[in-house]
Amino acid sequence: MARLVFLGRLADLAGGAEREVAPGPLAAILSGLEHDLVQALTGARIRVALNGALVARDGLVLKPGDELAFLPPVSGG
Amino acid sequence: MIEVRLIEMAFDAAGAMRDFAAAHPQSGGVVSFLGQVRVDSAQQGADVEALELQHYAPLTLPGMQALAQDVLGRWALDGLLIWHRVGEMAPGDPIVLVVAASRHRRDAFAAADFAMDHLKSESWFWKREKRGGQWAWVEPREQDYADLARWGQTQA
Numbered sequence: 001m002a003r004l005v006f007l008g009r010l011a012d013l014a015g016g017a018e019r020e021v022a023p024g025p026l027a028a029i030l031s032g033l034e035h036d037l038v039q040a041l042t043g044a045r046i047r048v049a050l051n052g053a054l055v056a057r058d059g060l061v062l063k064p065g066d067e068l069a070f071l072p073p074v075s076g077g
Numbered sequence: 078m079i080e081v082r083l084i085e086m087a088f089d090a091a092g093a094m095r096d097f098a099a100a101h102p103q104s105g106g107v108v109s110f111l112g113q114v115r116v117d118s119a120q121q122g123a124d125v126e127a128l129e130l131q132h133y134a135p136l137t138l139p140g141m142q143a144l145a146q147d148v149l150g151r152w153a154l155d156g157l158l159i160w161h162r163v164g165e166m167a168p169g170d171p172i173v174l175v176v177a178a179s180r181h182r183r184d185a186f187a188a189a190d191f192a193m194d195h196l197k198s199e200s201w202f203w204k205r206e207k208r209g210g211q212w213a214w215v216e217p218r219e220q221d222y223a224d225l226a227r228w229g230q231t232q233a
Contacts, residue, residue, distance in 0.1 A: 005133070007131065007133055007201075007203055008131060008203030008205075008214055009203075009214040012214075049133070049135065049136055051135070052135030052136060052139075054136075067135075069133055069135070069136075071133065071136075071201065072203065073216070073217045074198070074199070074200060074201055074202055074203060074217065075202065075203055075204040075214065075215040075216060075217055075218075
């Protein structure tokens with residue numbers, strides 16, 4: 001399995017901070033999630049980190065054990 | 078000496094400042110900034126019951142360490158301390174402490190100012206406030222981006 005991590009308000013929308021998903025292309029993974037959550041996750045200001053490194057989401061494919069975090073804009077320390 | 082920490086419990090800012098200054102006897106200037114939880118916010122009344130800072134371990138501390146290295150590359154410092162709280166806090170609790178030590182004061186002032194502007198606008202923290210028993214996420218402030226622009230930089 002792979003893991004999705006939701007930070008900030010995205011965790012409220014997802015109903016939890018993490019979700020286990022089947023590995024595969026990100027597009028396929030997203031198509032299995034709730035519509036309003038997908039809309040939030042694909043917003044222009046949401047960045048993604050794969051296993052702790054910021055990446056571009058285009059063409060992303062998750063392997064077993066991968067962790068993909070969705071990061072909304074930071075609200076300042 | 079660089080000391081960068083994420084802290085899960087309330088901390089003694091005055092004690093940290095004293096110890097840091099004592100550890101840098103060669104520094105003629107030690108500049109500190111303490112950020113604390115405000116009891117009010119811009120649009121709403123003085124009724125903040127709690128503040129929670131969330132972080133993402135794979136990014137947050139490494140990002141703060143990279144910021145510290147950046148600061149050391151820009152000013153001649155003898156030492157730099159960056160402590161940042163995570164978790165739930167009450168009004169008046171310390172959130173962030175930045176202390177910079179240098180031979181002369183100007184470098185320490187600028188370094189602490191730069192570090193705070195970058196912590197506020199670029200570090201991986203998400204903040205929510207509790208009022209009347211309800212939690213609400215805090216959105217980014219435009220002022221934080223403007224503060225970053227003072228250094229000729231924009232948000233990545």
